[in-house]
Amino acid sequence: xxxxxxxxxxxxxxxxxxxxxxxxxxxxxxxxxxxxxxxxxxxxxxxxxxxxxxxxxxxxxxxxxxxxxxxxxxxxxxxxxxxxxxxxxxxxxxxxxxxxxxxxxxxxxxxxxxxxxxxxxxxxxxxxxxxxxxxxxxxxxxxxxxxxxxxxxxxxxxxxxxxxxxxxxxxxxxxxxxxxxxxxxxxxxxxxxxxxxxxxxxxxxxxxxxxxxxxxxx
Numbered sequence: 001x002x003x004x005x006x007x008x009x010x011x012x013x014x015x016x017x018x019x020x021x022x023x024x025x026x027x028x029x030x031x032x033x034x035x036x037x038x039x040x041x042x043x044x045x046x047x048x049x050x051x052x053x054x055x056x057x058x059x060x061x062x063x064x065x066x067x068x069x070x071x072x073x074x075x076x077x078x079x080x081x082x083x084x085x086x087x088x089x090x091x092x093x094x095x096x097x098x099x100x101x102x103x104x105x106x107x108x109x110x111x112x113x114x115x116x117x118x119x120x121x122x123x124x125x126x127x128x129x130x131x132x133x134x135x136x137x138x139x140x141x142x143x144x145x146x147x148x149x150x151x152x153x154x155x156x157x158x159x160x161x162x163x164x165x166x167x168x169x170x171x172x173x174x175x176x177x178x179x180x181x182x183x184x185x186x187x188x189x190x191x192x193x194x195x196x197x198x199x200x201x202x203x204x205x206x207x208x209x210x211x212x213x214x215x216x217x218x
Contacts, residue, residue, distance in 0.1 A: 010187060011041065012043045012045050012185070013035070013042050013043070014047055014183065014184040014186055015183055016047045016183075017047075017048070018050060018180050019096070020132070022126070023070075023180060023181060025074065025080055027078070027198050028119055030200065032115075034208065037205075044115070046107070046118060047171050048101075048169065050172060051096045051180060055094050056093060056095070058091040059089075071126075081127045082127065083126065085129050093133065098135065099132045100169075101162065102117065106142055108164070109142075113145040120141050138156065139153050175191065179196050179197050180197075182196045187215055
């Protein structure tokens with residue numbers, strides 16, 4: 001029992017993602033199942049990766065086509081639903097910072113809801129074609145977790161949350177998470193890359209199982 005508790009205290013599964021990353025959306029059911037399966041075995045930590053933070057230029061037709069092909073691959077491989085009416089938008093600026101900041105904001109307002117907030121933001125963007133670059137859309141999503149809209153917006157718009165979100169981006173770069181989703185296993189002070197990019201549940205479970213077996217044998 002003591003060994004299990006010791007491992008729980010030092011083992012962290014770090015998930016680097018961005019709510020506007022299509023492969024992260026495809027990976028959402030996989031990571032949700034993994035987290036559920038590992039409950040009581042390790043701590044879980046979300047890190048916002050920052051796919052395209054601070055983008056200012058609207059999508060042009062060439063970029064739309066490129067993104068659309070990625071989304072079609074995600075839908076085909078993962079089975080996640082996608083609303084392609086997104087591509088009818090004109091002058092859409094694909095800035096991923098607001099979505100990331102919304103998740104970070106919930107991390108500080110209601111930590112237990114952070115993971116679900118990330119999932120809901122993903123669903124709103126990909127399955128419901130909602131513009132999650134808009135604060136009012138993000139606050140409406142946060143309200144599903146019994147968070148006051150005004151309180152959320154005040155926190156979301158604060159310099160503190162902007163800085164905290166940037167800190168997540170720095171952590172992602174420090175981990176060399178140059179593709180999302182990326183998963184790492186933190187064992188005390190040692191960080192091990194588990195997976196970079198999309199994997200099925202079986203593939204991801206196999207990687208995690210091998211890593212845990214190695215740790216447990218030490």
